[in-house]
Amino acid sequence: MKPDKILFVDTETGGLDSNKNSLLSMAFVVWQEFEIIGTKEILINDGVLDVTEVALKINGINIESHKKNAKPPLEAISDLEDFLAKYFRPDEKITLGGHNINFDVNFIRHFLNQNNYNFSKRFSHRYVDTATILYFLYLSGKLKQKALSSQEAFDIFGISVDNRHTALGDAIATAELFTKLLRTIFRDVKIKKSDIAKMPSLFEQEL
Numbered sequence: 001m002k003p004d005k006i007l008f009v010d011t012e013t014g015g016l017d018s019n020k021n022s023l024l025s026m027a028f029v030v031w032q033e034f035e036i037i038g039t040k041e042i043l044i045n046d047g048v049l050d051v052t053e054v055a056l057k058i059n060g061i062n063i064e065s066h067k068k069n070a071k072p073p074l075e076a077i078s079d080l081e082d083f084l085a086k087y088f089r090p091d092e093k094i095t096l097g098g099h100n101i102n103f104d105v106n107f108i109r110h111f112l113n114q115n116n117y118n119f120s121k122r123f124s125h126r127y128v129d130t131a132t133i134l135y136f137l138y139l140s141g142k143l144k145q146k147a148l149s150s151q152e153a154f155d156i157f158g159i160s161v162d163n164r165h166t167a168l169g170d171a172i173a174t175a176e177l178f179t180k181l182l183r184t185i186f187r188d189v190k191i192k193k194s195d196i197a198k199m200p201s202l203f204e205q206e207l
Contacts, residue, residue, distance in 0.1 A: 005032045005087060006128055008097040008178070010171035011104045012059040014051030018106040022050045024061055024070070026108055027167035028080070029175045030087045031097065034182070036175050040083040041168035044111070045070035059165050073115045084122070097128035099150040099174045130174055133181050142184055153177055 008029040015021030023044055030038035045067055056063060071079065088094050098104050105127065109119040134153055137143040147153040154161055154173055157180040163169030 004095065005030055005037075006097040006175075006178070007031075007084075007088075007094050008171050008175040009101070009104050009108065010098060010167045010174065011107050012061060012165070012167045013055060013107050014049065015055045016103075018103075018110045020050055021052065021055070022046050022048055023107045023111040024049075024051070024059070024066060025167040026076075026080075026104075026111075027171040028083060029168075029171045031175045031178065034179050036172065038083070038087055039168060039172065040079070041166070042076045042079050043070035044073065044076045046073055046111075073111070077112065077115055077117050093124040094122060095124045095126055095128060097130070097174070097178060098171070099130045099153070099177070101127050101129045101131075128178065130177050130181060133178075137181065137184060150174065150177070 008031055010027050011023060012025040013021055013023055023046070025041060025043045027041040028039070029036055043066065049063060049067070051063060070076075084094065096105060112119045130150075130153065131148075134143065134147050138146045143156070145156055147156055150170065150173070153159075154177065157177060159173050159176050159180070161169050161173040164173075
């Protein structure tokens with residue numbers, strides 16, 4: 001049985017409220033067996049573009065340029081489906097990963113459900129959160145320094161982020177962080193990469 005794939009996600013949004021502010025971009029990074037095997041970034045123009053000045057200052061998005069390059073919701077979702085079909089079976093519940101992932105999931109779920117795409121049918125209810133893993137490793141003594149933000153974690157592990165505060169740049173860096181965290185654990189328990197393929201899938205069946 002092949003090792004699990006994890007779909008790391010990140011978003012850039014028009015604010016903090018997933019029920020109000022617009023989802024501007026979403027990025028997807030397919031991780032398998034310590035490697036990134038596929039990436040995709042999708043820019044979205046929902047026709048409303050409810051944004052705040054604070055959010056645009058953080059993500060650096062020029063809203064006028066964004067209008068010209070982003071896709072309407074149904075085209076964005078079609079691009080997402082085409083990408084997922086390359087790496088996941090149609091009946092496979094996809095496990096999502098991210099850093100403080102609930103924020104990104106809330107925006108993606110709201111966007112998809114609002115456009116008649118059943119989020120829960122395609123994606124698992126199980127998430128992999130690097131923020132939680134970092135805190136666990138800190139509490140267990142395997143990490144000497146507490147990292148609360150993704151940037152602190154990237155700095156600790158020497159991860160350079162191309163295009164910081166773009167959805168794709170941050171999603172790739174988070175997937176790389178996950179690999180670093182796994183290696184921190186495996187260094188002690190002596191699990192070999194070749195042994196991973198022999199492990200039963202953790203997410204093969206839904207409860």
